Amino acid sequence: MTERFRLSVNGVPAEVEADSDTPLLYALRNDLGLKGTRFGCGSGQCGACFVLIDGHAAPSCDTPLWSAAGKRITTVEGLGKGGSLHPLQQAFLAEQAAQCGYCISGILISAAALLAMNPRPTESEVRAALDRNLCRCGSHNRMVRAVLRASAQPTS
Ligand code: FES
């Protein structure tokens, strides 16, 4: 049975009508047109679908709509402000940190959660924060450099 859910996505109210167990990922991509969040494993194991939920990086493939309702959801599309890229996005470009790019939105989300809590992380803290995100291109070292580069910039 479908229900209507009120979401807050990238600071904008949204309504989705779906079964309560529908993954948040499906609502973001299929109902709200936010295609930056990716489907990878579909079981909470790869990080491709991560979004910020009340500031914490979480797998949207493994988050049912009933538990996302009423929380602040931020997707990769919501990281930048006022038409400007987030410092992390600028740093990923500067370091050429993406290869195929499939994992990047989830990695940016994990990194954004880290910098919001810890604006000057050590390299080992960055590696720990990205530990749940898989990258089959093996671009992790460039991504770590990009996060460290971004940590030297103001994030708001
Ligand atoms: S698609 Fe969600 S964690 Fe892999």
Ligand code: FES
């Ligand atoms: S850049 Fe290709 S999967 Fe990470």
